[in-house]
Amino acid sequence: MIILVWLLAGIVAVGLAFFSPANAVDPWGPLNTAGIVAGIYIVALAAYSLRPPLSRRVRIGGWIAVFVVGGSVLLAWRGYDDQSHYQAVTLSKIKTVISRGIIANELSEPLIKTLEQYYARPAKNKKSIGTVFRDRYQGVTEGWDIHEKYAASDKLSVIVTSLKDNEVVLVAEDGYVKGDNPEFNNRSGNKGMMQERARLTERGISYEREN
């Protein structure tokens, strides 16, 4: 009977603690809360169980086992918690580095190619920077997205924000990856996403990391 009472009390207490942080995305919140309650429960259970008439030897052995196993579980638990979060953050950092590289490449490649064609023509037949860019992207106007999507999940956009004879300005935004400032207002209406700008003139290309 006493075993059932303890079981019921423990299951209710730990269960309630587990479900108290409702709808947490991180599984560790509810698990840690429930783990603390479970730890208190085990100490109370050990204090109740390991007392006379149990012999002194059994009581000491019991407490040692509770502390050794409890301590090991605590260390393993904290280690997994810490390590898993570190790994998740590392993945996020890798994603940021990759996305910066992709944005830089998708911004620079059309402009470098345009610059190359611009200077490839002899001076007497030279077309303007804007004309060369228009020749490369038939029908392009300001506001066009010149990025060719690799897949449906590709949320990168490279928008032509200025197209004049002497200048081309592109703004690239990754719709999935956060930039440096979470409050940054992106050109697309998004908030806090990675965004970079590049401006091409006959003197070269200037890059600006906007977020």
Added chain:
Amino acid sequence: MNGKTDATPHRGSELSAPFRFWLYGLTIATLLLVFLTDFDTSQAYRANQDWGFHLALMPWIEATRITLLNGLDVFSGVPLSPPTDAQRLTMLVGLLLSLVVGPTLLLLGIRVSRQKSETARAKSYGLMLSLMLGGILAYAVAIPSIPVALLQWRVSNSLREAQEQGEQRDQMIGSVGRIARKAREFRLLPVSFGGGGGSFNGYTLSDAFAKNEFGTYRVESSSDSLLVIRAIPVSSRGQSVVATLEKSGALRYRFEDTTRD
């Protein structure tokens, strides 16, 4: 030696009837579990599918799995969502079995058992079950936890060191990519605009490109059609990255380590 005892035929087992009952019962249940359960979850893992409810006596491992899946979702651009009901149930049941049911059955089982007489103890199937189940659950949690706790920090530190090196390498490759883009631009621009007029010769790195928190960078050699850049990590002990840029824009990397042949 007692001649009378030796002469008496041994009709029963030395183990008590309740003990034998639970021993046989648990053995059969374990064998059924082993042969009838599909433990091959690797396919589901590869496909990144939800495992559904499963028994996990160490719920922190399940939480780790969910955290890493969340990390992969962030990596893939998938919006995060709270754990599924099956994942929550897996963690909760594991937590209850390992930290509530197991210790309760074991500790109270020991206490009640010591309070009973030997005869009453032998006849109590419930008490025997309590001790056995409690013992199995406590062992299942205790045995792996102790070595994991001892090794955890060493493994964690070495993993972090490896990941920091990987991150440093990725950042340096990104920096070399930026240098390469500026070098291509330099080659295209006429000399009157500070360019190379069709050559990489004369390209130098600005201070912003020559050094950052991850390493230092320098132009190793240049010609009309090739530029060689060497990147040396901050923590380098003879290791470096050599990038060769062609006029077409193709960029090739080579890793050098002077400490190895």
